[in-house]
Amino acid sequence: MNSSVMVWPADPRSTGVEIRRGRSLLSGVENGPDLQSHLRHHGPLPTLGLDELVGRTRGSALLGRGGAGFPFAVKLEATTKSRGKPSVVVNLAEGEPASWKDSALSMVAPHLVLDGASITAAALGAAEVHVVLPGDRSAVRLQLKAAIDERTERFSTAVADVAFVAGQAAAVVELLSGRENRPVTSWEPAAVRGLRNKPTLLSNAETFAHVALIARGVGASTTLLTIDGDSSRPLVREVRLGKPWRKVLRRDQLDGPVLLGGYHGTWAAPGALRSLTVSRDSMGAAGLALGAGIVLTGDRCPLDRAAEIATYLASESAGRCGPCVNGLPRLAAALRDAARGLGGTTEIERLAGLVERRGACAHPDGTARMARSLVTSYAFELREHQRGRCCFALGEPRKAG
Amino acid sequence: MKRQLRVDWPVCKARGLCFELLPEAVSLDEWGYPIIAKEISPDLVTAAREAVRACPTLALRLVEARG
Numbered sequence: 001m002n003s004s005v006m007v008w009p010a011d012p013r014s015t016g017v018e019i020r021r022g023r024s025l026l027s028g029v030e031n032g033p034d035l036q037s038h039l040r041h042h043g044p045l046p047t048l049g050l051d052e053l054v055g056r057t058r059g060s061a062l063l064g065r066g067g068a069g070f071p072f073a074v075k076l077e078a079t080t081k082s083r084g085k086p087s088v089v090v091n092l093a094e095g096e097p098a099s100w101k102d103s104a105l106s107m108v109a110p111h112l113v114l115d116g117a118s119i120t121a122a123a124l125g126a127a128e129v130h131v132v133l134p135g136d137r138s139a140v141r142l143q144l145k146a147a148i149d150e151r152t153e154r155f156s157t158a159v160a161d162v163a164f165v166a167g168q169a170a171a172v173v174e175l176l177s178g179r180e181n182r183p184v185t186s187w188e189p190a191a192v193r194g195l196r197n198k199p200t201l202l203s204n205a206e207t208f209a210h211v212a213l214i215a216r217g218v219g220a221s222t223t224l225l226t227i228d229g230d231s232s233r234p235l236v237r238e239v240r241l242g243k244p245w246r247k248v249l250r251r252d253q254l255d256g257p258v259l260l261g262g263y264h265g266t267w268a269a270p271g272a273l274r275s276l277t278v279s280r281d282s283m284g285a286a287g288l289a290l291g292a293g294i295v296l297t298g299d300r301c302p303l304d305r306a307a308e309i310a311t312y313l314a315s316e317s318a319g320r321c322g323p324c325v326n327g328l329p330r331l332a333a334a335l336r337d338a339a340r341g342l343g344g345t346t347e348i349e350r351l352a353g354l355v356e357r358r359g360a361c362a363h364p365d366g367t368a369r370m371a372r373s374l375v376t377s378y379a380f381e382l383r384e385h386q387r388g389r390c391c392f393a394l395g396e397p398r399k400a401g
Numbered sequence: 402m403k404r405q406l407r408v409d410w411p412v413c414k415a416r417g418l419c420f421e422l423l424p425e426a427v428s429l430d431e432w433g434y435p436i437i438a439k440e441i442s443p444d445l446v447t448a449a450r451e452a453v454r455a456c457p458t459l460a461l462r463l464v465e466a467r468g
Contacts, residue, residue, distance in 0.1 A: 183411075184411055185407075185409040185410060185411060185412070187407075187462070187464070320410070320411035321410035321411050321413075322410065322413060322414075322415055322432055322433075322434040323410070323430065323432070323434050324410075326432040326434075327432075354430055354431075358408070358410060358434070358436075359410050360409075360410050360411050
């Protein structure tokens, strides 16, 4: 086996996750995840004042890597401007089952994640640091707990429920408050009023790992991707921001349907990624979202896939907000109808509009985004299905370009 | 100051009083949940406050409009 590749048998029943060595976050794949190896590889834990941390994270334009892409420096400043002693929360609850990058990062470099949290907590003078672990990935929990035991700082851990919406920021604050791990309405961002009504800096694991590198003078010039197809095992790799997708994906992957950003993400038309780069700006201009860096490729009919995904997402509603409870099953049904050639796109768009911004969390919005992007990127295939033809079933999908 | 009505979605149980009291800014979707106008104009603020007070599940708030 290639020494720069680690295969982590994430689940004994699965074929594992392939983790490829990267230039910074995943540069220590062969070294082992323990503290001694980490210190040898990355050097000692730096201490930064708050102004310096704000300045450096702004200078390297660090955006949150949980999906929303909010500027970390802005969040940091909001935390300092609100009343009360702040808390820091590392969110490792990858509710999106297709995402493996935060788990992979934690298997390879748990101390980089903890360093970032520690540096942030020290700069903020935080009262406590919480690490929220995934409920369904025991290897990640054990790895993080082992890493915490090696360190002198105090970290509290909590385990998230196995549910798609359990990783949403408001749901994580609920969990840490001793309530059910489900989203509630947050009238203000957690950075302003979060845990125990105090300012709470909650960010994703990859974001904190970038903080650890930025504090050591390395910029946030890369991003983690989970690339998964229909047959092979998921691959996690670190990619330079601005790298052309042509150099990230294989030709057959580029020319087939790609769902970017996971189940809450956007469908790219065949070949649409050929002229784009791995960056929020390049993809945003094309109406595509990088989200939490999930890239789902494959040669199956995207209409069928979208209907399956929407059906799953409808079943993962926390069941609390009326428009989501009622609207997502209807939206999923509209997508199933469209895949069978029975319905038009008007109903899909109408239902998407009825669930957007009408819930406590981003679940309805994400589901609507996925559905809308199918209508935009696969208009031709949707018309073909109405004529009783599926190009993918016929083995002659639309050519790229 | 521009104002808007915000719904506490997990708390809203589609009782529809907001629509009864403020049809100028609230309509109902096919399941009975409110669809709220982007902004509450100054002449509707008093009626909006009344709707907030009347909501049987306390699911409405009148807040400063956000971008």
